[in-house]
Amino acid sequence: MKLCKFHLRYHPPGILLEYLQSGIIKFKTIDLLDFTAKSDVQSIVKSIAQTEQLITENVIDQLNLCINKLKKKLEAEITVGRHFYIYKTLQSHLLPITNVAFNKEGKKCLTASYDRTCKIWNVETGKEEKSLLGHKNVVYSVSYNFPLCDRIVTGSFDKTAKIWDTVTGECLSTLWGHQAEVVSASFSPTNDLVATASMDHTARVFHGSTGQEVSTLLGHSGEIIALNFNRCTGQQIITGSFDGTISIWDIRAKERAGVLKGHDAEISNCVFNWDCRLIGSSSLDKSVRIWDVRKQISLTNIHNHTDEVLDVAFDWCGRRLASVSADCSARIYDACTDFRELAVMIGHKDEISKVSFSPGGTLLLTASADLTARLWNSHNGTCTQVLSGHRGEVFSCAFNYHGDTVITASTDNTCRVWR
Template sequence: MRLLKFLLRYFPPGIALEYMQGGHVKTKIIDLLDLSAQTDIRDLAETIRASEPVITDRVMDQLVESLQKLQKKVCDTSMKRYYKYKTLKTQLCPLTNVAFDKLGTRCLTGSYDRTCKVWDIDSGKELLTLEGHKSVVYSVTFNNPTSDKILTGSFDKTASVWCSQTGHCLVNFEGHDAEVVVAKFSPTQNKVATGSIDATAKIFYLNSGDEVGTLEGHAGEIITLHYNNDGNEIITGSLDGIISVWDSRTLQRTSVLIGHRGGISNCSYNFDCSLIASSSLDNTAKVWDSRMNSCLSTLLGHDDEVLDLAFDNKGQKLATVSSDTTARIWDVSGSFQQLNLLEGHNEEISKVCFSPNGNQVLTSSLDKTARLWSLESGNCIQTLDGHTDDVFSCAFSYSGDTIVTASKDSTCIIWR
């Protein structure tokens, strides 16, 4: 074995060893979730070397330098304030969803005008218009981390993959009987999964567009879908109030998470896929043990429909937002207690996400604003004003240096 280089993963913290073995380049990721400002970096480097034969005396200084760089980035607790950098006058029709590429240099917008557009964050210029769908483009995503392909899902019952450099359509996926509202690349990037209003999900081969199979069993519309880390499992959330767990290799449903009394608005894995969280129109969120497929806790407190949720990057905290105009932060590492109540919006909150470093929470609302909150205090530290209609989506770039907000006013605002 011969070490080639170290690669840093900032959020959540980790370091990857890229090495040569048997003529093949391999990568091993070491999670460093407990890295803090108090961590002795030289002791940590010695611990890593003791368990990794590929690390020799020759590269120890480089390892220490890499870990110091990681520590500085991860342990920066400063509360960044953002300014309005660019307003992207995107499409004539209302937007549906937005997404960043891995480096935060480009973003996607889907629209009711049947297109997806690719934007340069620095210049604010439109790079590409992806045309071909015959109805609303609802779901948009890059195949991060490479970000060389774009996946769109449309109300025309199809999904498509596009080259992110040329805008050429590479492959179409057909077979659903109703609108496609969610589409995701598998972690191995050789398949894609789609979820539809027709109450099914489908898996397709990425290169050929051929259907691998259909995931059937829900009695209502599928509105959210996620792969686990190795791509061997998929969870789907439906308006039938059920979360289904599927083996993506056998196409069999391996478990059904039952307990909500209303439709599912979102569901998601945490970082290590040990937990699944679900939000529901029954005014609650639930946290499930993904290995035992059992409910660990029902999170009570919201007075209206819970519309979205998000784990922090370490998977130890959960944010929920509701039509009751509040957001709530929960400890999901053991106690399942509410940590903070975030109050300040005066209309329903549609989306929530954590900053990459986990110090801030971002929410978007029908009150035409997005807000940044301190995770420690629960106070609103900045209101992002500038839209003239509902703000329905918001996202951080990977580094946390940039925010995008998307509105029913057909614009996106880039904040830096």
């Protein structure tokens, strides 16, 4: 084996080793989830060199430079006082937007709409690049295939999903089989598979290149509204349903590997943490739960909200979990030790439907029916900025990969880009 080059991953901290083995280029990831701006670089380098055979004496200096670069990036993200200004308004949809997504570099974004289209935008110019036409009903879900981002999958109320070429805008394949609305569709992070979830109580897995169905995942007794791949293996999917349960599916075995029961009402979302050892879930029963994936047990049941919990999100290291609710509050919990509440964010005047951490984890972003999004200090819960200007409910929001751009989507048919 011969090391070819280092690739830095800022969020969460890590290094990707690109190496040559038997004439084949391969990759290996070294996670540095405990690395902070205060970490000792020399100790980290020494520890990696002692445990990783690809790190030889002649690349130690290069590794040192990489870790120092990573540290400087984290130091730059400590400041939470940054102010975001309106940069562009994306407006050409005829009906309300349903979802948004950045590509990996944050230079392009997708919008889905009730007008039956998905649009590709140039974030730098604010110009529409492509309008993806072909669905016969609402386009509800949009997603890139990370990290390449050369394909898009859309899920629609017309009971299909479609895979598109990002350059030409051509529809590469249509994924058939569902008997009701497709509300979630995403690519596997590790192999050429696409999974879809539907109001017909099923999830389905397809070959990404051919569009051929691989398996139908049966077992839920209610609509499936959330679906996520295990990013570590790509061979596991979780689904959250209106039947109040979360299912864990083994893609290779094409069967359900476990059912997480405990919520007393519909699931609103379920997500893996970074290393996929934990699942966070939110429910209309006003509770938040954190689950152990391997043991398939609930580690905690949090009832701090006074109304329906509408969304949850882990920070990029998977150490903290945030939740938002119809009670107009956002809350952050320790997800690894005692599960205590770390911060409460009060200020929105109507229900909060979406939450996400900034890539560095210092900020929390929330979207609300009060026509605003807000940025919060994720450590003490203070509001650092109100993103106002939309004329309708703000139902979706996201950071780009570098954390220097925010997008907000509203029922006023527009997205606003903030920098």
